[in-house]
Amino acid sequence: MAEPRITSLDGKLAEEFAIPSHVDEVKEQMSDFAGHHVRAGRRVVLITSGGTKVPLESRTVRFLDNFSSGRRGASSAEYFIDSGYAVIFLHRHRSLFPYARTFSTINMLDALQFRSGQGGSGSAEVVVNQQVLPNVPKVLKRYQEVKEQRLLLPIEFNTLSEYLHLLKAAAQALNTIGSKAMFYLAAAVSDFYIPASEMPEHKIQSSNGPLQLSLNMVPKILSPLVKDWAPQAFVVSFKLETDATILLGKARRALDTYRHQVVVANILDSRRGYVVVVTPDTQAELILTEEDVKNDIEIEERIVSNLTSAHNKFINQQVG
Ligand code: PMT
Numbered sequence: 001m002a003e004p005r006i007t008s009l010d011g012k013l014a015e016e017f018a019i020p021s022h023v024d025e026v027k028e029q030m031s032d033f034a035g036h037h038v039r040a041g042r043r044v045v046l047i048t049s050g051g052t053k054v055p056l057e058s059r060t061v062r063f064l065d066n067f068s069s070g071r072r073g074a075s076s077a078e079y080f081i082d083s084g085y086a087v088i089f090l091h092r093h094r095s096l097f098p099y100a101r102t103f104s105t106i107n108m109l110d111a112l113q114f115r116s117g118q119g120g121s122g123s124a125e126v127v128v129n130q131q132v133l134p135n136v137p138k139v140l141k142r143y144q145e146v147k148e149q150r151l152l153l154p155i156e157f158n159t160l161s162e163y164l165h166l167l168k169a170a171a172q173a174l175n176t177i178g179s180k181a182m183f184y185l186a187a188a189v190s191d192f193y194i195p196a197s198e199m200p201e202h203k204i205q206s207s208n209g210p211l212q213l214s215l216n217m218v219p220k221i222l223s224p225l226v227k228d229w230a231p232q233a234f235v236v237s238f239k240l241e242t243d244a245t246i247l248l249g250k251a252r253r254a255l256d257t258y259r260h261q262v263v264v265a266n267i268l269d270s271r272r273g274y275v276v277v278v279t280p281d282t283q284a285e286l287i288l289t290e291e292d293v294k295n296d297i298e299i300e301e302r303i304v305s306n307l308t309s310a311h312n313k314f315i316n317q318q319v320g
Helices: 008-016 023-039 071-082 136-148 160-180 222-229 244-258 290-294 299-319
Strands: 043-049 053-055 063-065 085-092 112-114 126-128 152-157 181-185 234-241 262-267 274-278 283-287
Touching (some): 008 160, 023 085, 043 160, 071 085, 071 181, 085 160, 152 160, 222 234, 222 244, 234 244, 244 262, 262 299, 283 299
Parallel strands (some): 043 181, 085 152, 181 234
Antiparallel strands (some): 053 063, 112 126, 262 274, 274 283
């Protein structure tokens, strides 16, 4: 496999975005994970999930955040695993996590109780109240199976810098498995940042008057990912808009610009029940009906089913 090309963006990444100290260790973990699963006959998907954080001070008190609960990434991870993939889950610290996401709105103390007959003494046994958490046994069983088979590799990021460097490391690690890798870029990534060299060290003082910020543009990471870091992989990006009239045009423009395989286009308010999967030659609307919602069907199940078929075709075309 050819060595990834070094671009001017690599230099910019290294100079203006602080490199996380554990990036090489994580790259090795991802590489081992991918190699192990491909040898076992699986495909590997790298899911990005959650929003990036852009600090305004190096000893950070304030930061800009991109909106994303992480639900799309976390639920998609489960459906990919059910479809036979191993998942690298590059997610924002404390955003929704596969399997645990089901319980994210519950206060843990409301879900626990002392075993009947036992008071609240130090040694009393605590059990789950299954009226509050009826699904626990099923979800726990599946989570433990996934852990035992090491099908999920969670990697955390907080800041934009961490996200960019870890995504680059992931792309280079997965380059070794060629077209068997899928990138599912659902994270909400900031378009603006303050370069490390221009960032004030200490907390910005309100006594200095109103704050005026000048932010640089973040380089679009999709470009080197597709061209240089993992050129044989199947790449899916997401396009989020709030204005429905510009959504599909922007999705098509992204495909023209970056030359990757799929854009999943969604509108903020309707994203749980409606997306359009756009490829250079096709456009498929995925819609949940009221009946689907009543039956707890999630749109991510449909997205993942659509993409795993497209990935199959993509791999067969490379081979044929
Ligand atoms: O997490 P949830 O609450 O469930 O919500 C899911 C979601 C709405 C966040 C998700 O479905 C979604 O649309 N994610 C992408 C949001 C986004 O950042 O869109 P964008 O137009 O800014 O970026 C488009 C693509 O370019 C993204 O795939 C992003 O990974 C990529 N990008 C963005 C910035 C950047 N500097 N480089 C990039 O490559």
